[in-house]
Amino acid sequence: MKFDMDYIAHNNDLTEANPYFKLFLTIILLIVTLALDNLYFDIIVFTIMSIVILGIAKINYRSYLKFLSIPMAFLIITCIFLIFFFGSGKVIYNTGFFGIVVTENSLHYGVYTFARVMGCLPCLGFLALTTPIAKILHCLGTLKVPKIVIEIALLMYNTIFIFLNEIDTMQKAQDTRLGYHSYFTSFKSLGALASTIFLRSLDKSETLQHSLDSRGYTGELPVYEPKKGD
Structure with missing residues (x-):
């Protein structure tokens, strides 16, 4: 099945919902998710927004997974580098390969970065998959x-x-x-x-x-x- 985000945005149960509400909700959730360093909050946002996209907007789960797949690939690679090549502090795992180790700080950075981005992706998906681009741009225009x-x-x-x-x-x-x-x-x-x-x-x-x-x-x-x- 070919992924056509523009078609999906025009054909879902939330297409006609107020675009300003969807835009402001997305912006607020993104700001709060990025500002908070809370793993549980990230998981809750991801779960709730995924339920809204799949259960309320009635978007096909395969389309939703395709939307997540490309950023997920980059996210996983980035977090692996964070865990193995960045951070300092107590060593909790030594790979025994060219001195590459996992520290408490690097593991924290990797896990929390992954959770934070995963919390943001459904927020962006909520706006992109339920609102046609023309309506989004019109909202931005009226907001000067x-x-x-x-x-x-x-x-x-x-x-x-x-x-x-x-x-x-x-x-x-x-x-x-x-x-x-x-x-x-x-x-x-x-x-x-x-x-x-x-x-x-x-x-x-x-x-x-x-x-x-x-x-x-x-x-x-x-x-x-x-x-x-x-």
Whole structure:
């Protein structure tokens, strides 16, 4: 199942809920979660927001897991480095490999960083998966966020999904040519994908700029504004 966040944001049971409430709730929870150094609070926030996303918004659990999977991969790698290569204090585990040890402080940093980020991810998911980007940008505009920030956010949002779509298309093309049927061909295909996607992304960005210019782009992008009473 292909992950389409924009489609999910338009098709869930909380799509029509007040976007300002969802935006402020997300910001407040993020600030509190980041400010507090409390493992139990992080777990509670993760559990409650996951229940809201899956149980109230009725978002498919596979889509939710896909949303979490990419940041989770980076988070796990980061926390492993924190545990084994940072911190000081009493040594609680010695790997016996090049003097790499686990200390009380490093374990604390790793575990609490993991819990804190995991507490924040469902908060972001709550906003991103239940609110269309047009409504989010409209809320930011009414809150007097600088237009340049809104326009950059809109272009980044559009570019990210173009980038992901290109990766998906290229992977399917490689797969149909048996590009992943062995370890050797998998590494070869991934290398070709990594080198080609950079050039394709540059080409797509240039095409996007030409599209904007052909539509009379003067440095300001129009943002969706709902009719009064919507």
